[in-house]
Amino acid sequence: MNSRYVYQPFWDYQNGNLTEEEFKSRFAASKSRAAKALGNTQTQVVLQLVLQRLYTLRNQLIHGGATWSSRVNRDQLRDANCFLHQLVPALLDIMMKNPNELWGDSNYPVVMP
Numbered sequence: 001m002n003s004r005y006v007y008q009p010f011w012d013y014q015n016g017n018l019t020e021e022e023f024k025s026r027f028a029a030s031k032s033r034a035a036k037a038l039g040n041t042q043t044q045v046v047l048q049l050v051l052q053r054l055y056t057l058r059n060q061l062i063h064g065g066a067t068w069s070s071r072v073n074r075d076q077l078r079d080a081n082c083f084l085h086q087l088v089p090a091l092l093d094i095m096m097k098n099p100n101e102l103w104g105d106s107n108y109p110v111v112m113p
Contacts, residue, residue: 001034005060006053006076054080 004010004027013023030049037045057076060066066073095103 001031001049001053003053003076005073006057008052008056011056050083054083 007027007030009018009023009026012018013020018026034046034049036042037049057073057080060073061077095101
């Protein structure tokens, strides 16, 4: 939560879409919200904030923010890998134990030609 590099408004600031003050204010508020949510065991809020950061990291990887064998993003990738290593099996376990639960429509359903 403390890395500005996985916080989308940092990149909005870098690209001229936010002022430095706006970015810093939002970043401080986001870190404060995360700390407060963690302290109040608001798991949904913490998970939402972490997944937002992971999405920004994903965008960096997919859209060219990192290169093969570079040292860029390695700390964030290590942390993301550790987090997802725990999260994905837990989510799969929940889904397997609740086969009759409606999980929502597929965004990419099979379409036959």
